[in-house]
Amino acid sequence: MATLDAPLTLPSGLVLPHRIAKAPMTENLADADNQPTPALERLYRRWAAGAAGGLLVTGNLMVDRRFLERSRNVVADEHLDVARLARVREAAAGSPVIAQLNHPGRQTNRFVASRPVAPSAEAGAVKMMGLFAKPRALTDAEVEAIVAAFGAAARRCEEAGLDGVQVHAAHGYLLAQFLSPYVNRRTDRWGGDLAGRSRALVESVRAVRAATGDGFTVSVKLNSSDFRHGGFTEDDAEQVVRLLVEEGVDLIEISGGTYENPALFGEVEGLGGDDVAGAGSHKEAYFAGFARRVRESAGSVALMLTGGIRTREAMEALLADGGVDLIGLGRPLAIEPDLTAGLLAGETGRPLPRYTLPTVAGLAGESEWYETQIARMGRGLEPDPGLRAISAASRFVSGEAVRGIGGRRRRARLVTSAGRS
Numbered sequence: 001m002a003t004l005d006a007p008l009t010l011p012s013g014l015v016l017p018h019r020i021a022k023a024p025m026t027e028n029l030a031d032a033d034n035q036p037t038p039a040l041e042r043l044y045r046r047w048a049a050g051a052a053g054g055l056l057v058t059g060n061l062m063v064d065r066r067f068l069e070r071s072r073n074v075v076a077d078e079h080l081d082v083a084r085l086a087r088v089r090e091a092a093a094g095s096p097v098i099a100q101l102n103h104p105g106r107q108t109n110r111f112v113a114s115r116p117v118a119p120s121a122e123a124g125a126v127k128m129m130g131l132f133a134k135p136r137a138l139t140d141a142e143v144e145a146i147v148a149a150f151g152a153a154a155r156r157c158e159e160a161g162l163d164g165v166q167v168h169a170a171h172g173y174l175l176a177q178f179l180s181p182y183v184n185r186r187t188d189r190w191g192g193d194l195a196g197r198s199r200a201l202v203e204s205v206r207a208v209r210a211a212t213g214d215g216f217t218v219s220v221k222l223n224s225s226d227f228r229h230g231g232f233t234e235d236d237a238e239q240v241v242r243l244l245v246e247e248g249v250d251l252i253e254i255s256g257g258t259y260e261n262p263a264l265f266g267e268v269e270g271l272g273g274d275d276v277a278g279a280g281s282h283k284e285a286y287f288a289g290f291a292r293r294v295r296e297s298a299g300s301v302a303l304m305l306t307g308g309i310r311t312r313e314a315m316e317a318l319l320a321d322g323g324v325d326l327i328g329l330g331r332p333l334a335i336e337p338d339l340t341a342g343l344l345a346g347e348t349g350r351p352l353p354r355y356t357l358p359t360v361a362g363l364a365g366e367s368e369w370y371e372t373q374i375a376r377m378g379r380g381l382e383p384d385p386g387l388r389a390i391s392a393a394s395r396f397v398s399g400e401a402v403r404g405i406g407g408r409r410r411r412a413r414l415v416t417s418a419g420r421s
C-alpha cells in the first residue's frame with residue numbers, strides 16, 4: 001500500500017522518488033535527419049522542472065528510419081548522434097529518463113511510407129481517413145533484423161546516459177501487431193499460438209537485455225486488449241505479462257487500443273474505472289480493472305498504469321489498493337508541465353476539458369492538439385490551452401505530408417541494417 005510520495009525501487013535498482021511518471025508522448029521534434037535537437041532539450045528541461053525528480057519516458061524513438069510513427073521522430077539506428085541524445089538526457093537532469101523504442105509496422109502514415117510492413121498482409125491497411133497504405137508481410141530475415149535493431153538502439157540509448165528503454169508493444173504498432181491474431185496470420189515461428197505471436201516481443205526484450213548492462217532498466221508498454229473482435233484479449237495479455245516476468249523486465253506500462261480502436265484515449269465504449277474513487281462522472285483510469293487482474297501474475301515487476309488518470313484521489317486509490325505501482329500521465333503534462341509537482345504538493349487534479357473536434361479529424365486531431373502544445377514547449381513557450389483544435393488537426397496533415405514525403409529519399413539513402421534483406 002503506497003502513497004503518491006513514496007519512493008519506488010525498480011528491480012533494476014533504479015530509484016524513483018515518487019509515484020508519478022510522464023507517459024511517452026511523441027515529440028516529432030527531430031531534425032530532417034531524425035536527430036535529437038535543441039528543441040527536444042528545451043522540452044525535457046521543461047518537463048524535468050515540473051516532475052519533482054519523477055520518471056520521464058520519452059516519446060517513441062524509431063528503430064528503422066524507413067518506417068516512422070511521425071516524420072520527425074528521433075531514429076536510434078547506427079546514424080544516431082549519441083552525443084545529441086546525451087544532451088537531451090542532461091537537459092532532464094534530476095529525473096530518471098527512459099527512451100521508448102518502437103517500430104510502427106502498418107501504422108506508419110502513407111506520407112512517410114508508401115508501403116508499410118506488417119506481420120502479415122491479410123488485415124490490410126489501417127482504416128483511418130485514408131492516411132495509411134496497404135502493408136506487405138515481413139520476411140523471416142526482416143523480423144530477425146528488427147529484433148536486432150531493438151537491441152542495438154537500446155545500446156545507443158545506454159551510451160547516451162539514459163537510465164533504460166521501453167519496448168513499445170502497445171497501441172497497434174508492430175510488436176502489438178505480432179501479438180494480435182487479427183493482424184498476425186503468420187504460420188511460421190512468429191505467428192500462430194500465443195507463444196509464436198509473442199516471440200517478436202520476447203526476442204526484442206532479450207536483444208535489449210543482451211545489448212545493455214546490469215542496472216539498465218527494461219520496460220515494456222503493453223495493451224490490456226486491442227478492443228477488436230478476434231484480436232489480442234485480456235487473457236492473452238495476462239499470459240504475456242507472465243512471459244515478461246520470466247524475461248526479467250523491470251516495469252510494465254499498461255495501456256490499450258490501436259489507431260482504429262483508440263481505447264488509449266478512452267474512446268471505446270464501456271471503458272473506465274467507474275469503481276475508482278474520485279472518478280465521479282468522468283471515465284478515469286481506463287485500464288484499472290486489468291491492472292488489478294494481473295497484479296499477482298506480475299510478481300515483483302512494477303506496474304505503471306496510464307490512461308485517463310486525472311485526480312489525486314483516484315491516483316491514491318489506485319496505489320492504495322496495491323494494483324498499481326506507478327501512475328502514468330500523458331495529456332495532462334502536455335498542457336500542465338508542472339502538474340506532477342503540484343499534485344505532490346497537495347493539488348487535487350481535475351479532468352481535462354472535454355476535447356471536441358469534428359469527428360472527421362478524430363484521433364489524429366486530438367493527438368496533434370497535444371503535440372502542438374509539446375512543440376510550443378520545444379520552442380521555449382508555455383502550452384496554450386486556448387489553441388484551436390481545427391488548426392492543430394490541419395497542421396498534422398499538411399506537416400506530415402510535406403515532411404514525410406520530402407524526407408523519404410533522404411531516409412532511404414541511410415537505410416539501416418534492419419532494412420537490408
Ligand SMILES: Cc1cc2nc3c(=O)[nH]c(=O)nc-3n(C[C@H](O)[C@H](O)[C@H](O)COP(=O)(O)O)c2cc1C
Nearest residue numbers: 023024025026059060307308329330331367370371
Ligand atoms: C500527443 C501524444 C503522443 C503520444 N505518443 C505516444 C508514444 O510515442 N508512445 C506511447 O506509448 N504512447 C503515446 N501516447 C499515448 C500516451 O502515452 C497515453 O497512453 C495516452 O495519452 C493516455 O494517457 P492520458 O489519458 O494520461 O493522456 C501519446 C499521446 C499523446 C496525446
